[in-house]
Amino acid sequence: MMPSYAALDVSQETTAICVIDDAGRVLAEKKVATCPEVIAAYLNQKAPGLVRVGLETGPLAVWLWNELAARRLPILCIDARHANAALKMRPVKTDRNDAAGLAQIMRTGWFKQVRIKSRDSYRVRSLLVAREMLVRIRVKIENEIRGLLRTFGVLFGKRVGGFTGRADEIIAGELDASPEMRLIAETLMKARASILDQIRVLDRRLMAVARANPTARLFMTVPGVGVITALSVTSSFDDGSRFSRSSSAGAYLGLTPRRYKSGETSRNGRISKQGSVMTRKHLYEAATTLLTRNLRFSTLKAWGLKLAKASGFKKARIAVARKMAVILHAMWKTNTPFRWSQEEAA
Structure with missing residues (x-):
């Protein structure tokens, strides 16, 4: 044939x-x-x-x-x-x-084959994408409220009680003389409250998925990695055996520098930003949490803070995010929890 x-x-x-x-x-x-x-x-x-x-x-x-x-x-x-x-x-x-x-x-045969993930991974990613969309809408509503109030000389600022407390205070007091603005603010706050309710629904579902997923629970032993980041990385990798080397995980998520070399010219650029934008963002947020929050000491945090002092905080966060991706993949392959210090690794 x-x-x-x-x-x-x-x-x-x-x-x-x-x-x-x-x-x-x-x-x-x-x-x-x-x-x-x-x-x-x-x-x-x-x-x-x-x-x-x-x-x-x-x-x-x-x-x-x-x-x-x-x-x-x-x-x-x-x-x-x-x-x-x-x-x-x-x-x-x-x-x-x-x-x-x-x-x-x-x-x-001149092509790069793309791996199609499992249906479970796509279901988890659909939950994460839906949640991220609702969070963006919530932030947009909050910024719109701040901008509208600023037009009329009302500065939102930061007060004890968070956004809701400050908004209720402004609606009850400073907007008494402007019924139209009070109506707009109340309507937007009701929309924000509804969005928050739906975010909580998705959060509960994601927590239930994470509890039933051994890999996600394993990832959550890493400082700074919560339910969202753990599920995001799990669904992005899909299978721990897909990379022969854990160091490839950083490149897969676009966290390694671009490289240009031709003749006598050789230079490294910014990170490639290939792969999942959402997972890269979640790892970046986890790295920020690790470096800025008062968490238990770890070799990873010490390495990141040392790098921040030498190269700046922004580069340090990207480097820690890349290292996190590599560590998480290595943990998946070996089925071992996070090692806080070099003594544990030994």
Whole structure:
């Protein structure tokens, strides 16, 4: 049976399919509905000796990959940035041309495969994303209240009792002379209270998930790492065996410097910021907590504070976040809790 290779250029309504042979000649191409059954039926009919079929990362990639893998197709998901580097050489961009280009990439093997995480990891990440969205809305409401009050000369400031206490104080006193502003402030505060209630609902669910997850509980032995960070890292890595070396964890999350070297020029840049923005942010917050809060002494904190004195606090937080990622992955691989000092490590 002649080997063949195929690729899918996926959009919301339709998917362009291209099938080529081992020499790169087009055997079949068609645009079909974005439906796993339709795509699988077409490939089974037109590519009986299918070696690989690829699609780029995108909004529908996880769903399609799982459905086509369940139908026993040799489906691969490839990095869209890597594919774009090859496809942008084509002068004309169409769905048909993109599918043909992706098929050639499948044939040559010049691609970077992307790991599709487990459904449980995606469920946890969905909870984290939903919570982060609600937190952003809460912060936006609070900033809007401060800005509106400042326009009328009312400075919010910081008082004992937190944001709610200070807002109630202003509504009850300084806004008596302005019924419109009082109505606006009360309405926004009610919206904020509703958002806080929903955040608490998600927090309780995340705590329940963390209690049932041994890896998350293990990660929470690290100072500064709470439920959110533990679940974020767990769902981002998905599997402790995916990296052969724990040092790769920092690069995976975009916490290592970019490197440029050409001829006599060699320089390191800022961190790459590849990978999950959310997990990188959570690790950065955990590193800040470790360095600024009065937590129990640890070798990691001592190392971070020494680095802060030499290179500045901002660089130290990034370096500690990267080291945390490496430590967390090593803990997962070896199933050992955090070691607070070098004596424990020995």
